[in-house]
Each structure stands twice: as structure tokens, then as C-alpha cells.
Amino acid sequence: MTARRVVVGAVLIALVALAVAAGNGRRNATETRPLLPLTFAHADHRSVNCITCHHNFVDSTGQGLCIDCHKTNAKVRLQIEPMFHTLCRGCHVAKRTAGDDAGPVRRCADCHTADEAP
Amino acid sequence: MGHRTLLLAIAVGLLVTTALGGGWAGAGFGWDAANAVGFAAAALIVFLHVETGAARNRPAAHAAFHSKLHANVAALALGLAVVHVLALVADDRLTLEYWKLSAPPYMLAGFVALFAMVAIVASAYPRPRRAVFDSPQRFRRIHGVASLVLTALVAWHVTGSALYLDTRVKQTLFVAAFVGVPAWLSLRPAFERPLIDVPPRAAGEARRETVWIGAALLAVAAAFTLLRNVS
Numbered sequence: 001m002t003a004r005r006v007v008v009g010a011v012l013i014a015l016v017a018l019a020v021a022a023g024n025g026r027r028n029a030t031e032t033r034p035l036l037p038l039t040f041a042h043a044d045h046r047s048v049n050c051i052t053c054h055h056n057f058v059d060s061t062g063q064g065l066c067i068d069c070h071k072t073n074a075k076v077r078l079q080i081e082p083m084f085h086t087l088c089r090g091c092h093v094a095k096r097t098a099g100d101d102a103g104p105v106r107r108c109a110d111c112h113t114a115d116e117a118p
Numbered sequence: 119m120g121h122r123t124l125l126l127a128i129a130v131g132l133l134v135t136t137a138l139g140g141g142w143a144g145a146g147f148g149w150d151a152a153n154a155v156g157f158a159a160a161a162l163i164v165f166l167h168v169e170t171g172a173a174r175n176r177p178a179a180h181a182a183f184h185s186k187l188h189a190n191v192a193a194l195a196l197g198l199a200v201v202h203v204l205a206l207v208a209d210d211r212l213t214l215e216y217w218k219l220s221a222p223p224y225m226l227a228g229f230v231a232l233f234a235m236v237a238i239v240a241s242a243y244p245r246p247r248r249a250v251f252d253s254p255q256r257f258r259r260i261h262g263v264a265s266l267v268l269t270a271l272v273a274w275h276v277t278g279s280a281l282y283l284d285t286r287v288k289q290t291l292f293v294a295a296f297v298g299v300p301a302w303l304s305l306r307p308a309f310e311r312p313l314i315d316v317p318p319r320a321a322g323e324a325r326r327e328t329v330w331i332g333a334a335l336l337a338v339a340a341a342f343t344l345l346r347n348v349s
Contacts (some may be wrong), residue, residue, distance in 0.1 A: 004252060022219065022226075029220035036215070056206035081222055093284060096143040101341035106281055 030078050036066065036112040044103070053087065121169055121187070121314045125331060129161035135292050136282035144346035146279060148182050148209030154280070154339035156202035160276065161335065162195035163269055167300035172258075179318070186324030192239050194332050199232055224278020225339050231271035238264050262304055266297075273297050276338065 002038070056062045062069045062107035072079045088111065104110030120189025133154075142149055204339035216225040241250050242261060251257035256318045273296050276282075277289040305313055319327075 004253075016323070025218040026226070029218060033220045036212070091142050091282070102143075105143050106149050108210050108215070112212055 027078065030081075035071065036108075037114045038111060039113050039115045040111075048091070052091075121165075121345050122223065122330070123163065123315065123326075124168060124333070126338070127166050128164045129158060129271060129335055131295065132157055132161055132164075132292070133338065133342050135295070137198070138288055138291070139153060139285060140261065143281075146209075147343060147347055149206070150343040150346045151339065152202055152205035152209060153304055154200050155205060155336070158335040158339050159198035159202060159344070160272055162331075163265075163272060164300060165272035166192055166195065167265065167303055168312060170311070172308055174308050174311075174313065175315075176256045177318075180297065180319070183319045183324055184250045184314070184318070186321045187327055189242065189329060190324050190328035192242070194328055196235050196239050198332075198335075199235060203232065224275050228272045228276065229276035231275060234268045234271065237253075238268060243294055266300060267303060269335075270297050300312055322341050 051057050053066075056069075062073075069074055070083065076083065089105060092102040092105045096105055145153070154308065166188060169184065169188055169191070172183040173185070176184065215221065217229070219226075239259065240246060242257075247257055273293050276296075277292060280289075283289045283292050
């Protein structure tokens with residue numbers, strides 16, 4: 001076995017180890033990372049049916065604030081980013097595509113800023 | 119087909135895919151410009167799968183131009199990918215959240231693709247190539263497979279972010295073209311692959327051609343950004 005093969009093998013093993021460590025690290029980082037600040041004005045969303053977001057009003061999946069489940073429940077906490085982005089951004093994109101007034105579609109800071117409106 | 123026509127066809131084709139069936143929502147000049155530069159880098163990746171720089175049946179004097187062009191365009195693609203990342207951070211500091219392990223998998227795929235691109239490009243220059251690979255055949259095989267993996271990671275990154283490719287139809291079309299064509303090409307023996315038709319040119323002209331390619335792609339990216347945000 002040449003020295004080059006040993007080096008290539010070592011690099012491959014290191015890459016696999018790195019991937020496993022990154023997978024574990026990602027789970028920990030996702031579960032423990034603090035939520036970003038978020039502004040949301042109910043006044044701007046009066047045309048949207050409440051249960052579009054507050055699904056727990058009708059499906060009995062929980063009570064209280066969204067993050068009471070979405071940040072703590074093991075079944076959904078790793079999905080918090082795609083779930084909320086799909087819900088909010090998806091609706092904004094659909095409205096903007098239809099030519100209606102819509103909220104932000106992508107730029108993070110447009111939503112992730114300290115709350116100012118009720 | 120000449121390589122300029124081919125490149126523009128790829129670039130425009132990728133961007134037209136994003137416009138199919140509606141979903142024409144601008145995300146702001148900064149975001150759209152940064153992402154258009156990312157699409158330009160993606161177009162170059164497809165181009166590199168066709169213009170492989172391989173000598174094949176070309177006379178040696180002509181083959182040198184294609185080899186140089188492949189190397190220069192690869193460096194340009196890497197540069198555009200870096201600009202794509204930095205421009206997003208410049209426009210919106212919160213995109214730094216996507217640099218963390220807690221980022222969605224499709225964003226991590228983009229970062230892995232970027233690092234893979236650095237490794238693939240750097241290891242293809244003569245000195246590191248000779249140090250890493252014990253034969254030209256092994257280099258070509260690993261370089262080709264790694265490039266296909268890189269292309270698949272970029273496809274995951276683009277379809278996962280889903281702003282421009284917001285339907286399954288668009289995503290399927292994109293993946294079929296973006297990954298399918300290079301994968302199909304990789305299964306063909308070198309002599310059966312399409313030969314880019316270029317009049318004989320000296321190796322020294324590859325740099326000038328790369329500048330033309332970069333300028334043309336940035337013009338397409340600017341047009342994409344304007345159309346998204348002015349219409």
C-alpha cells in the first residue's frame with residue numbers, strides 16, 4: 001500500500017467522521033439556538049383566517065404561544081425554520097405573484113426585527 | 119454549436135425555467151442580483167460539463183485553448199459563487215444565520231458545494247494535481263465524479279431555497295437539465311461527447327474569452343434582476 005493511499009484513506013475517514021459530527025452538531029445547534037426577533041402585525045393580517053396560523057384553535061394540538069410547541073416538541077422543533085418560512089413567505093409570494101399587496105418575500109431583516117406593532 | 123451560444127443558452131434556459139407558470143415575485147434588487155450571480159455560477163458549472171477541456175480529437179495547439187478556457191471558466195464560476203454568498207451578506211446581515219450548523223440542509227448543501235468547488239478547482243492545477251493523483255486517468259475519473267456530486271449539491275441548494283423554483287414542475291425541470299444533462303454526458307465515452315465548435319485559437323486567448331463570458335453572464339444577471347423588480 002502506498003503512502004498516498006494511506007493519506008487518501010485517512011482523508012476519507014476524517015470526512016466521514018466530520019459528517020457524523022456535523023450531523024450531531026446540527027441537531028444540537030437547531031434545538032438550542034435562540035429564536036430570532038420577529039415582527040408581526042395582526043392589523044396587517046386581518047384578511048387572513050385566524051386558523052391559517054392558529055391551527056390549534058380547531059385541531060386541539062396544543063395551547064398557548066406557537067413556540068410552546070414549535071420550539072420544544074421533539075416532533076416539530078427541528079422543522080421550525082421550514083414550517084414558519086413556508087407558512088409566512090409562501091403566502092407572501094403567492095399574493096405578490098397575484099399582483100396583490102404582500103409582506104416581505106425573502107429579505108430576512110424585513111421580518112426578523114424587534115416587534116413594533118400589536 | 120459555438121461555446122458562446124451554448125453558454126448563453128444554458129444561462130437563459132436556467133433563468134427562463136424560473137419564470138414558467140407564474141411565481142414572478144421579485145425579492146428586492148440586492149437579493150435578486152446576488153441570486154442572479156449564483157445562477158450565473160450555476161450556468162458555468164453546466165457549461166464546464168460540456169466544455170471539459172479534454173483534448174479528445176483536437177490538434178494539440180487547439181486543445182490548449184480549450185484546456186485553458188475550462189480552467190479559467192472554473193475559476194470564474196468559483197469567483198461568482200463567492201460573490202453570490204458575500205453579496206447576500208452585504209445586503210442582509212441575517213443571512214449569516216445560514217452559515218451556522220443550525221441552517222436548513224439545503225443551505226448547508228450550498229456551503230458544502232462551495233468548499234467542494236474550491237477543492238475541485240485547486241486540485242486541478244498541475245502541481246497539486248500531480249501531488250494528489252497518481253495518474254491522469256485517476257484524476258479525470260475523480261474530478262468528473264466530484265464535479266457531478268458538486269452539481270447535485272448545487273441543485274439541492276437552488277431547489278431547496280425555492281424562491282425562484284417554487285413549484286414541483288419547475289424544480290423537476292431544473293434538476294433534469296442541471297444534473298441530468300451532465301450525468302448523461304458523463305456516461306458517454308469522450309469521443310461521443312459533443313465537441314464545442316470553436317475556430318482555432320491560441321491558448322493565450324482563453325483569458326480574453328473568459329472575460330467575455332463573465333461580462334455576458336453578468337449582463338444576463340442584471341437583466342434578470344431588473345425584470346423581476348421593475349415589472
